Amino acid sequence: MDRRHLLRLLGTATAAPLFDGVPFLSALGDTIGASPRPRLARAPLRLAPVVRGPEFTLRAQERVVEIAPGVNARVWSPGDGPVGPTVEARAGERLKIRLENALPEHTILHWHGLRVPEAADGHPRLAIASGQHYDYDIPIIDRAGTYWYHSHAHHRTGIQAYRGMAGLFIVRDEHESQWQLPAGAHELPLLIQDRRLTPTGEFEYNPVMHEVMEGYFGDTPFVNGIRLPIHDVETTTYRLRLVNATTSRILRLALSNGASLQLIGGDGGLFERSETVDSIDLATGERADVLVDFSKVPVGQSVSLVSQPFPSPVNGMGMGMGRGMGMGMGMGRMGGGGIPQGGAMTLLEFRVVHGVTPKPWASPLAMARTLAPPERSTRSPARTRTFRFDSMAMQHTINGRTFDMERMDVTIPFGETEIWQFENASPFPHPVHVHEVQFDVMQRIGGRGRIMPWERGPKDTVLVMPGEQVRVRVIFDAYRGRFLMHCHNLVHEDAGMMLNFEIV
Ligand SMILES: [Cu+2]
Missing domain, CATH: 2.60.40.420 (Cupredoxins -  blue copper proteins)
Known part of the structure; x- marks a missing residue:
């Protein structure tokens, strides 16, 4: 009896069709990585459905969806697809987004890169239990760009984003429209x-x-x-x-x-x-x-x-x-x-x-030619703060400490410009993300020793390699409130490489 026949008898041929040649071996199959992998047929790319304001609901739930031809996977997603829908908004618009949590555990969404009021930022202390909902009120004050959103649940960000709790958030504005980019x-x-x-x-x-x-x-x-x-x-x-x-x-x-x-x-x-x-x-x-x-x-x-x-x-x-x-x-x-x-x-x-x-x-x-020069502050910085990222003894720390939900680590006067210096004293790369701002990368000392071409515009996340010091100029002039700075390696973040700051 051949394997295909055996699997059919066992009733698994349609339920678990992932092994070699059963039944998806095709000319489009492929091998990934160094070791032999199951050969799977390839699926067409799908663009996530687009949702627009002024009001909509994202329902986070477990679903079984097709992630390759004939292959179903269990995902956690704020929508009907394998990842969340793409939110599209225009600058100046105001979105009211309801997050419904039908997952079996707590969750919350963070709008990565957007400057939003404290209550809309998805701080883990705002997480909602299974069966609850959360209402976001988000005035779009940022310029056109590719932002995104993802889970920010305490200790669960890594696994929730991995399972599909993430999506794109595209902002459009008049300035960008005039360039007639491919659409x-x-x-x-x-x-x-x-x-x-x-x-x-x-x-x-x-x-x-x-x-x-x-x-x-x-x-x-x-x-x-x-x-x-x-x-x-x-x-x-x-x-x-x-x-x-x-x-x-x-x-x-x-x-x-x-x-x-x-x-x-x-x-x-x-x-x-x-x-x-x-x-x-x-x-x-x-x-x-x-x-x-x-x-x-x-x-x-x-x-x-x-x-x-x-x-x-x-x-x-x-x-x-x-x-x-x-x-x-x-x-x-x-x-x-x-x-x-x-x-x-x-x-x-x-x-x-x-x-x-x-x-x-x-x-x-x-x-x-010139695309869209961002308006940036030329005010001189009020102060420099240094943040040292370290990883040792199974701990990931910023200035020697791991995250405490209730501890306020940094207090910043509203409207001030500061230089934040990120120092990587650990053996691992750390992509540093600051909520609530778009900063300018000013200087990189050590390691690559320069600002990379993709770092020349406003940023909210910057890669700090082992041995590097990266200086960024930040302005805290959008909203007062409590926000986060953390490593965006989600394993590091869940392990506590994160701190609270408050704009007062
Ligand atoms: Cu890290």
Whole structure:
């Protein structure tokens, strides 16, 4: 009796179709990572449904959804899909969003990158129990940009975001509209995650000791909640809104054919000028707005969005250990470990299927002029504060302390400009996220020693590598209240690498 026949007799052929060739072996199957993986058919990319104001409800619930052809997975999502819907708003609008919690545990959503009133920021002390709801009132005071939202539940942010409690939040405004950037089918919001997929279609999340230190890495890429999808494109220019929504992974985003990316914006909207780059490093929480030109790709060929390999950024870990070994010294794959930090991954395949005459906005030269200069403060900073990020003895600390929900760590007078200096004294990378602000990266000392092209606009999250000091200029002039600053490696955040600050 062959295996297919056996499985059918056991009644599992349709319920658990993940093993080799049963029944999804196809020419579109693939292998991910270094070790043999189940061959699965590839699914088309899906864009999350769009929700708009002035009022709507997001219902967080457990669902079983299709994440690859014939493969269902249990997700936790604030909507009907594998991740949350894309919120679209216009600057100046006011949104009233109700979060209904039908999950079996507490949750709360944070609107990442947006400056909102204290009550709308999703501080973990505002989390609601299962069966409860929370009403957000959000005036959109920020400029056009690619923001996002995700769970901020105390000690549960990592697993909830991993299971699908995340989505995009796009703000549009008049200033951006005048540039006639690729829109409609040529604008693709892409929420990138990595997960470990078990043979029964479950998302495995169980950081063991070394993963609590370095981070939790998946073995399978997901875009908009779909496993390694395919998207059909025309021979013209597309706008990709890239969001790193992984738990811990730094992505070195590039195109598989070596073509360059035209970087037009970042965390806080469009840059003053676009810049052509070969790759973009995005840490968890960071975003990039890029134009990709498919006009030179012959119809019938594919180009993939990939994360290129890079040496392990863990201090003291060389290239050798970064490749396939990770911190676990071989515990990695045997223990179900994912592709290590810096490992190569294919994220999304673009199949060029139509030749079209490029539209006027498709000229990269046209985009090289000034896009949208953000209004930034030139006030001199009132003070400098230093925050030292350290990881040792199974603890992740900021200035020697782990998070205490009730302790106020920093008090800032409303309206003041400050320099915040983030120092990474640990062996691990830390993407530092500050709620309620868009800051300017002023200087990086040590490590890479410079400001990267994708850090030249307003930002809310900045990657601080081991040995680096990064200075940012922050203005606290939106709202008074209690907010958070934390590491956005969600394993570190859940372990307490977070502090409260209050604007008074
Ligand atoms: Cu961290």
